[in-house]
Amino acid sequence: MPDPAPLRSLRFRLLGPLIAVALIAAIIVALASYRLGDRWATDDLQERFQGIKNTLADSTFPLNATVLDSLAELTQTDLVTTGETGRVKYSTMEGLEKSIEPGELKIGDKRYLVYFFDTKRGKARSDDVARVAVVFDEKTLSASRRRAAILPLATGLSTILALSSITLFMQSRLVGRIAKLQRRVRGIAEGEFTSTATQYAPDELGQLGAAVDDMAGQLDQLWKRVNRQQSEKLLHQIAGGMAHQLRNSLTGARMAVELHAAQCDSHDTESLPIAIHQIELSEDYVRRLLLVASGRQDQDRPTDVTVCWNDVRSSLTPIARHWHVDIQWHVDEAIDSPSHTDATAHIKDGPTWVAAVTNLVHNAMQAGEVVEVYLERPNATTVRVRVRDNGPGIDETVADELFEPFVTSKPEGMGLGLSVVRRAAEHLNGNVRWHRTEGWTVFEFTASLIRADNSKPTT
Template sequence: MVAAALLAAAIVAVASYGLGARWATEELQSRFEAIEQSLSGSSFPLHERVLDSLAELTQTELVSVNAAGAVIHSTIDLDDGAQGRFESSEDGRTFHTLSFPVRNEVTRQDRVAGISVLFDKSQIEASRRRAAILPLATGLSTILALTTIMLLLSSRLINRVGKLQQRVELVAGGDFQSTVSDDIDDEIGRLGGAVDSMASQLSRLWSQINRQQSEKLLHQIAGGMAHQLRNSLTGARMAVEMHAQQCPAAEDEGIAVAIAQMEVAEDYVRRLLLVASGRQDEDRPAEVQSCFEDVRSSVSPIARHLHVSMRWMVNGLPAVDVSHSQGGVGGEILDGPTWIAAASNLIHNAIQAGNDVHVELRAIRNDCVRLSVSDDGPGVPESIAADVFEPFVTSKPEGMGLGLSVVRRAAERLGGDVRWRREIDRTCFELDAQLR
């Protein structure tokens, strides 16, 4: 761009000088024609005083010659070597000479046959320079202004392109979070927006791929663990049932809870084996309040054993026998075991994290219920807060990071969502599920 500007300036300079020379030549020719028109047909004598006055008036030098070409009178002292050519004077000045004949030279008393008009070459050059200055100054100032503007715009454009290049390199390296688009609606701005959109799509695709890989690994782990647990659970349940038959107490809460937990564990194992084999268990719709009571009955003894204060609340739900036609909330959830597994997971995490746990089940719409579980524990570490629902993400040294990922999958299967927040020194998880 600088080279182009310099070339344009050189072209403007040459063109301006050529234009100035043309204007100066035309002016010189116009002056000569005016002098010729005034003197060629004059009837007054062209003696020394007249020529001196005319030379001063026209800012030229005049030389009169007779028919033989000899000088009659000259307004300057000519160089001896220049006689007949009138190219220079004794003071070193050089001239451009134009001549014209005088009419009626035979009848003239002054015997003048012709007049030579001498134009000082230094004045001609000065006139050319003056004529060239205006277009030269205009052209150069325009080039300078345009070059400065273009350099500023190009510099800004180069900076934006450089940022776009860095962004594309970051995206190619796996960084899908930073952005490069700006608020300028031009080609670069739209290209930056397209790169950001591509990065966002790649981020979602990358997360989906990682999730699929994690789920595949989870299925493999689930299958291996389920095969090992099935035999152990069968033996443990047989031992507990034999002990229950021999126990003198008619009703032993501990044994009942143990058998119920083993039944739940066996159901988990069965479902894990189905998942590992690539199959899905059939949905088993269940009344949401019954599921809630099952969770409370199984978790409450554990909370008492750990000396954790539990508060259970049910708000806005109808009784079991209330139907849709009566205007109440539908009581059945799509798959009871899935909801029980997710709710139990959230409550067990809260019991492990804090000493005071609140569990609330309430209707948020006619077709949706929300389970809220809050505890007074320290909360989710900031390092894993954004990925807490991803598989194998955990802050527990002994944990595998599968519980909350199972809760999220359960929420998706139940047509709902799961989220968490921290407020007033308490951590709250919310599980939404659709009702049939």
Template sequence: MVTFRSLRIRLLAPLVLCSLLAAVAVAAVSYGLAQRWATRDLQARWVGIQRTLSESTFPLNLVVLRLLADLTQSELVTLDSSGAVLQRTVDAPVERIAEFAAELPISDRAGEAATVPTLKLSDSRYVAYRFPTRNPAQRSDRVESVLILFDEALLRDARRRAAILPLATGLSTIVALASITLIVTERMVRRITSLQGRVERVAAGDFESKVSDNVGDELGRLGAAVETMANQLKQLWATVHHQEGEKLLHQIAGGLAHQLRNSLTGARMAIELHANDCREDADEGLQVAIGQIEQAEDYVRRLLLVASGRQAEDRPLDALTCLCDVRDSLSPIARHLNVDLQWDLDAGIDGHRIKDGASLSSAISNLVLNAIQTGDSVRVEARIRNQQWVQVAVIDNGPGVAEALVDDLFKPFVTSRPEGLGLGLPVVARAAEHLDGHVVWLRRSQQTVFDFYARIVS
């Protein structure tokens, strides 16, 4: 629906109005100029006729007058010295012509347009001039003066033609400009409407919506600017969600840590009492249990620090030592679950320290435990890359990551297991970030590979 507030009207109305006023102004000026030009032309014709007839010696009979009248587009009347009409080319009463001629002064010069008298005959009005002949007493036709009548209709037609041409040109220009402007504004309004719809989708949270129409004009640049804003809003929204997730993670971590701390303390006391009653080499499982409880206690300590918004003090350790500890603690669990767990630790890792040993141990433990719960064959490979990174690859033959979780795999509370909390991989990603590294995953040869990178500090 087109209203007076529409961009089409706001652009089109001033253009049409200005063009119309300009066309009317040009037509009025042309009309005035045409009137002046027609008057000058009339006076020039009068002078020409006057010079020709006043000096003529040939008789001015009706045939000659008609020829001259046709040539000059005028009407001619000859009068004698008493004012009586001798010959005329105009079809009008003789008495009316004689009466008018008697009141018209005889002059050898043309008057100004404002003072030229007019004669009304039948349905026509004429501009009249009267001039004398030379030596009328010696002329055989007894013509003492000649009355020239110019039809005012011809003058009006000349003025109208002069005004109509610019007016018609202006109106046609208005139609053309209005049509072009309407087409251009229609396209512009469609683009603006489309841009409005896309902006509304962005405002509703659809930050993936494409806004720009890839046109390099102002609207195109506006769409590109809105699209840039949408990308920034997307990043801001992701940051806010990440912060909210971390805040919730801190709260959950604090609650779990307080619940687990008391349980772990009691379990450790019970296992240590039982170990004191057994022979020193009686049960490898007791040592594994004590080691797992100690590791869990360290996790609980870190969870309490996370819940309070603090980070545990970094303890740089040899990367190989950390990986060997993880291997010793997880191998019995793999045997218990009948999982083939293989470790390939490059001896070149020995002597290379990382920023925090506990972060590396917790991250690799999480990755290996996930692999053990997913597949029945797990391999851990550790290498030095570019003398800058410790790369640990955890490879399993499980089904891999669900398609629905690919984009959000390392976000908190994202899991495919009904009993899972979705906190393992976020802890891995946080540890990689703390160790100035990163973690990536891929699917290769029907196997899932997680590559963990930690920067070497010495």
């Protein structure tokens, strides 16, 4: 999205009216001060004129050129005396004509204000001065007006500058935060739901940013849930197709192995029973897959923990021997001891637990040369399986979504095994997690225990 035009930007919309109002206010104050300064200057001029009038109107000394020059220098004005006919007798101004009238006077490019007063003695005076004109330079009056206006105008402009600078700084920070929030919202619109840890200011905009992050988190969960549902739907379809093809093949394989076991006189008492048992497990998995594909759920089959454990160990030990993997099985005494009072604790659904643990151990045997499997009883209600291998570990590209369907780093893999393990953990009221420590990749699979008599969780 392109940046808004300068006149439409938030900075201009916030700062423009503020500066305009402050500037108008400063101009109004300056004009008012100018008017007030003009009034003060006029009053001052009138006071000066009245003082000169009071001094000279009733004077008895002659108002000759010497006296007028002294008085003009003292009062910062020009003085002009006239006779009864109005002709100029004496003047401190140069270029003045023979007569002078009250009001405005212009000499060259200069302007003056002229005020008259009559002498009280008139013809009785020795200097024959009937009237005295007091001439004020208009520049003095204009300077007084400007001085009165400049101070408030300068104060207003400096206030505007300071206020604008502070406001611009605050707006820049505000606009920066809004731009950051805009990029965050735009990223959410493009599907980037993952949020980063951000410290928001405790204000309205900070609350909005936190709300946007909360929304992103909820959308992320919803998106993952939708993808998971779509993946599960596809998984059901794949499971149905594969199961129909495998069921006939497994039935034929089992019949062939059983026939060979009946006809062959062999001293091998381990391989054939294990093979038959593996085929039976595969047939059971196929049956459960067909149920899943048809939208139904198989009934739970509570099974003793020891039975499930022995089932996993007996089926995977020959495979480990064939792959030359050093596999070590460790059982907690709380489970392995026949005299323990909780030894009869059962798992909610034995086949589900066996399938999940088998998957974890099988993956470990493919990854490392040494595999350690621990069956533990951390408390009375939980059984935990820890699977460790010394392989290279999980690829960083899939580490965050390891338990999602169709996520795998194996070229030949489909990414379904660990997603099945997570589903199994959820079904058994447990959880599954992994971590990397001291060169070992460790998976921990926990499940809740129930009692064999009433199928309720143990206490």
